[in-house]
Amino acid sequence: VTPPRLAARLVRWAAGRERARFVLNDLDEEFGQVVRARGRAAAHAWYWRQALSSLLPLAAIRLGGMPRLSARHVRDSLRVFRQSPGMSLSIVTTLALGIGANTAVFSVVDAVLLRPLPYPDAPQLFALWERRPDMPRMSVSLPNFEDYARATAGTAELAAFSRATAVVGQGVSAEELPVERISWNLWQVLGVSPAMGRALTAEDGRRGAEAVAVVSDRFWRERMGGVPGAIGTTVMVDRVARRVIAVLPSAARGLSDYSASAPAGLFLPVPDLGAVMSRGDREVRAVGRLRPDATLLQVQQRLNQVSATLAREFPETNTDVLTATAPLSRDLSRIVRPTLLMVWGAVALIGLIACVNVANLFLVWATGQRRDAAIRLALGASRADLVLGHLVRGVMFGCVGGVAGLLCSVWVRDALVALAPATVIPQIGGVTLNGRVLLMTAGLSMLTGLAASIVPAWQFGRHRLAGGLHESSMAVVGTRAVMRWRGALLTVEVTAAVVLALGAGLLVRSVILLDRTDLGFATDRIVTMGVRLPPLRYGDAEQRIQLFEALAARVRSAPDVHSVAFANQFPMRGGWGGDVLVESPSGPVSGEADLQAVSPDYFSTLGLRLVRGRALTRDDRTGSPGMVVVSQAFVGQFLGGREPLGAVIRRDTGSPPLTIAGVVADVRRDGKFAPVTPQVYLSAYQPELYAATIASIAVRTAGDPMRVLPHVRAALADLDPAALVSGVRTLDEILNASSASLRFHTSLLALLAALALVLTLVGVYGVVHYVVAQRTREIGLRLALGATRGHVLGVAVRAGMGPVAAGVLIGCAAAAGASRVLTALLFETTRYDPVMFILVAGGVGTVAAIAAYVPARRAAAANPVSALRGD
């Protein structure tokens, strides 16, 4: 049995080869005894304990005795602030940047990922989803949910919720607001009791019970005057009067708020409709609380049994449908987690670069003080004492940098919070500076300072410095080791910079490609909205169309309006697809296409280019033959080169024929991230051919499209006071929201990459500058002896470029692995994009070469005579 080799190596490293020999001999001998007495595993543990606890005393004896920390060390380190203020300032600035960025991002990580959810006993809460082999995470259908809840009643209590918008209020003050529809026990499961009023009961969930509502603290303050008398009053929600029975505590948060940009203000208990709903409609999300002694595994087992039963009983809707459960806190942060960790990784790299730069500066300093150190040693100071001095200085700088960084971080954090779209990081509003963040900053500052001073400390603890006394600046002896270290540090720095630059590069490329992607329709100066009509009065499609036509005519006469269109739904706002059959000589071809019923002005309003034939007109109405317009992709996919105009398609084998009247350009109907899909446009005036409910209008204007809104509202109120406008959004707004996450992370990473490059630039410059300064006399001598300036230049630049080249190579390899975290954000860009790798490697190399060239040129331009005069 051999003792652990790594432990032995550590001992040798701490004690020095000569002293370690006997220590290790003794350890090995006793190791044999321990093996015989207590067995192999115990002996290994014993050996490791011995080795680790011996490191410090052995290292201390090697360095000439255990040093005592004294006030002198602190005084000495403080003195450097006065002696070299420029250097001190650059160290503090670098540290502040690194620590500040890390603190800022950590405070976001803390708020979003680490802070416990604001519910009592939150670890007992779990999320419940349905899943299918092709869909790992689906909402839950209400009838299934009720079965799950009954089956797991012994181990957990389940509640359901879903996010919706509702028109709150009446008449002119009516406004569309986010609400949450909930099962009556949701707040009970979450463990939140109302601050005022009564809790919901099972009675509130019965069909036919009085319509009630629970309001958030904010809703109560902002819309109900914040008076206790608000309990018992009614609010109009989607034209239904609901009695307010409770106000929630101010800290309570709706579960759907975790994935939305605005908090829900109203919580509406939904009657148990499970019996009358389809099991195929998955409309609710589910949350559960474990009973005190139950485990998630038990719950999952019960759920699996239910799934098996349901699959047998309802094969049409429940075949292959299983459930998935996960702790609630993990589930709520699952969308932001990967990108947030990516940003955290990026700032950690910045921290690393900052630390390396400071280590480099410390090294320069320490080199400058070699003679000083030699004198101290000669006067009886121990080398351990000098090492301790370096470390104390490192920690001091770390602390000063940390304080500066903390101030920085407040500013950076506010900028982050202001810039981050609410949809990207929903909880970003809750970011604060708390104890955990402060502790992290303090720890990081000390660690950074310590880490940055370890290399110079070790370097100067190791070498006998007596030579420093009679060393003139002519000698290059002893600087070789320093150079090796500086080279290694530079490589680390370049590696980190390359990783960041590649990440940023891939994202920037994605943004460029995204911007270049043509939607196929216009989005500027177009506002879209839904129109909600009271269903009883508009049961007939004809009545709806008349209202929409009247509305369009009135809005069209408003100032600055170019055109008005109506349809069942506009692009990027959802819609429907369906099967179509295309007649062909070899029989009908079937496939799926997006279907929509549109008004004739749809094409001009959205700027859809007509390629062949004609657009739809007002004459394509009930009674005339069915006509459709299709997209080029439709022609390519279904007609295979045949003449599209006049071709006949059907929705189903028995349904009436639809003749293609025109072809328009392709669109990415669901936004830039979605593919081009075949489109079929039917006439809104032929509802008998396609029974989609006309429910939206779009207005294209000359100026700001939102200015037309009052006209639309007024016109609608005039036509039918009970009608409501909902979901008002410009197409640009929708488009920007879809790329907000990509753009935000791109600017963030680009900024960090730029910072990394600047810091690296400073590092390269520093190394080459150092070499040149160290070898001024040597260079002078060489020049005097006939070396060409080009040769001298080459030697100096090479000294900097070796480590850079190594860093670029390692960085490319590391980035190839690390870019996995970006995959979710990339758009039509592979993470192994060779162009980007070449660009970044070349870019970083060039920048480094310039940084090396500047000081090198100065050396080459030196006058040999003055260089030799020296000292």
Next chain:
Amino acid sequence: VAKGQHLAEFEIYVMAALVRLGEEAYGMTVRQEIEARSGRAVAIGAVYATLERLSGKGYVRFHVSDPRPVQGGRARKHACLTPAGRRAFDEAASMMMRMLPGTARGSR
């Protein structure tokens, strides 16, 4: 004893072990001796560091043994007290003897 030459607690333990072990004293045996008698875990590194410090004060002398005549036998670094070391130890020990009586709990 000159100022600053006071023996630290652990130094006294190590010297006591050297006295007791005599010829047999080297890193491992010293370590085991102190651990067995004090009941505290003792790191081999601490023993070596202390021995070296004592040798710096002139209290301890080393001699390296030849590798032992068994398979895998290795050299040991034996340690013993110098006469000055013995004197310093005796003085520290008798000082301790003079200081301690009447301090144990329950006795006065």
